[in-house]
Amino acid sequence: MAEISRSQHADGNSAALAPRPVASAQGIRNVISVDVEDYFHAESFADVVQRSDWEGCSSRVEANTRRLLDLFAQLKVHATFFVLGWVGERHPELLRQIAAGGHELACHSYWHRLIYQLSPAEFREDTRKAKEVIEQAAGQGVCGYRAPTYSIVSNSLWALEVLADLGFTYDSSIFPIHHDRYGIPDAPRFPFRFSTPSGSIVEYPITTFRMGGHNLPVAGGGYLRLLPWSYTRIGMRRAQREGLPVIAYVHPWEIDPDQPRLPGRLISRLRHYTNLGKVHGRLTKMLRGETFTSFRESGLAQIVQEVDFHG
Numbered sequence: 001m002a003e004i005s006r007s008q009h010a011d012g013n014s015a016a017l018a019p020r021p022v023a024s025a026q027g028i029r030n031v032i033s034v035d036v037e038d039y040f041h042a043e044s045f046a047d048v049v050q051r052s053d054w055e056g057c058s059s060r061v062e063a064n065t066r067r068l069l070d071l072f073a074q075l076k077v078h079a080t081f082f083v084l085g086w087v088g089e090r091h092p093e094l095l096r097q098i099a100a101g102g103h104e105l106a107c108h109s110y111w112h113r114l115i116y117q118l119s120p121a122e123f124r125e126d127t128r129k130a131k132e133v134i135e136q137a138a139g140q141g142v143c144g145y146r147a148p149t150y151s152i153v154s155n156s157l158w159a160l161e162v163l164a165d166l167g168f169t170y171d172s173s174i175f176p177i178h179h180d181r182y183g184i185p186d187a188p189r190f191p192f193r194f195s196t197p198s199g200s201i202v203e204y205p206i207t208t209f210r211m212g213g214h215n216l217p218v219a220g221g222g223y224l225r226l227l228p229w230s231y232t233r234i235g236m237r238r239a240q241r242e243g244l245p246v247i248a249y250v251h252p253w254e255i256d257p258d259q260p261r262l263p264g265r266l267i268s269r270l271r272h273y274t275n276l277g278k279v280h281g282r283l284t285k286m287l288r289g290e291t292f293t294s295f296r297e298s299g300l301a302q303i304v305q306e307v308d309f310h311g
């Protein structure tokens with residue numbers, strides 16, 4: 001597991017890895033990001049929808065992403081859109097529209113495969129192809145990456161070297177929590193620089209807050225959707241009090257209560273279909289209550305810390 005510090009406090013927070021005080025983070029904004037994929041790309045249904053089935057599914061990603069673009073335009077918010085290469089190849093006009101709205105295009109892989117199930121060579125080829133597709137469609141360079149299902153974990157940190165080598169300057173895939181499919185619970189919780197033999201890359205971990213000696217996730221995906229709004233509000237406030245930016249994320253299918261229902265395990269259906277009708281309202285409330293923008297415009301680069309973290 002990660003060896004991050006020699007001096008751990010009793011609650012698991014290390015002094016060396018504690019975020020800087022809020023004062024130094026003043027003027028730093030929060031980030032809203034969208035993982036642009038369709039409802040049938042979700043890992044929850046990977047056991048019932050094969051990649052060869054994707055072409056035959058009725059796509060809703062374009063309409064749902066346009067609803068998010070409308071909301072962001074209405075609220076004058078810029079966002080970072082991590083686009084699945086498979087989607088980008090089929091909807092180039094949507095990518096051009098995202099770019100024209102002043103948003104940042106970034107990469108969410110091509111095939112939405114878990115990185116820790118790939119070889120470095122397979123990961124490199126998937127990422128290279130996705131980056132090329134998105135850049136060609138959008139007409140803008142891509143320098144940010146988010147792994148499918150946050151699958152950069154302790155034994156797939158090698159992916160960061162591949163990303164640096166392919167020209168990515170930042171990644172936002174590490175979730176410093178315990179979870180059945182992802183997470184590096186003892187990774188730094190604040191923006192940090194990760195050194196690799198191919199150069200360094202900045203990591204923007206997904207937001208967590210501390211409670212009862214644990215890192216708890218907040219402000220994204222299922223956590224925004226399944227848990228009460230009060231949890232999100234309190235968690236965001238606690239993270240910000242520590243000087244952490246909120247890095248929020250949402251999927252286009254999460255604002256679509258009318259999407260076709262897929263068969264699957266009960267737990268998958270509960271995770272995917274609960275509260276789909278609430279996300280648009282909660283997202284609006286979240287974006288109205290705080291200043292959110294894209295990674296590109298966030299200024300977060302100013303608070304990136306140098307740490308000795310090797311997983």
Ligand SMILES: [Zn+2]
Nearest residue numbers: 035037148149
């Ligand atoms: Zn995804």
